[in-house]
Amino acid sequence: MNKQVKSIRPFIGAKDFETSRNFYKDLGFEEATLGDGMSVFKMGELAFYLQNAYVKDWVDNTMIFMEVENVEEFYNELIKLDLPNKYENVKLSTIRNEDWGSECFLHDPSGILWHFGAFK
Numbered sequence: 001m002n003k004q005v006k007s008i009r010p011f012i013g014a015k016d017f018e019t020s021r022n023f024y025k026d027l028g029f030e031e032a033t034l035g036d037g038m039s040v041f042k043m044g045e046l047a048f049y050l051q052n053a054y055v056k057d058w059v060d061n062t063m064i065f066m067e068v069e070n071v072e073e074f075y076n077e078l079i080k081l082d083l084p085n086k087y088e089n090v091k092l093s094t095i096r097n098e099d100w101g102s103e104c105f106l107h108d109p110s111g112i113l114w115h116f117g118a119f120k
Helices: 017-026 056-060 071-081
Strands: 011-013 030-035 038-043 046-051 063-067 091-097 101-107 113-119
Touching: 011 056, 017 030, 017 038, 017 046, 071 091, 071 101, 071 113
Parallel strands: 011 046, 063 113
Antiparallel strands: 030 038, 038 046, 091 101, 101 113
16 A cells, blocks of 8 residues: 555535635635535645535534644634634634643534644
8 A cells, every 4th residue: 555645634514504614714724616515625734625515413423633733822813713703603612631732622613523732
């Protein structure tokens, strides 16, 4: 097997595709539209696909961990974006310190749970 991997891109769903598109652009991702119901969102070398598809059990059980350089700085930037007041169902949780490192959590408008964390 050739192990020269270049990227990994999860597919996530959206309860309201337009709302989720706007949310991710506000979060700092750049969107490239791939069709009526599919976009790829990129931040640096990282990317994921957003689909105009919603299956409650799937979305409610989707979690994405994004490693960041500094959780406190990232969390403070999230606070400045004020996403919970701009979007219904969006929740930002405070930083948790664990044995392995630290993280904060952000639920997107559909219920996808993002972990933003840094390892020790």
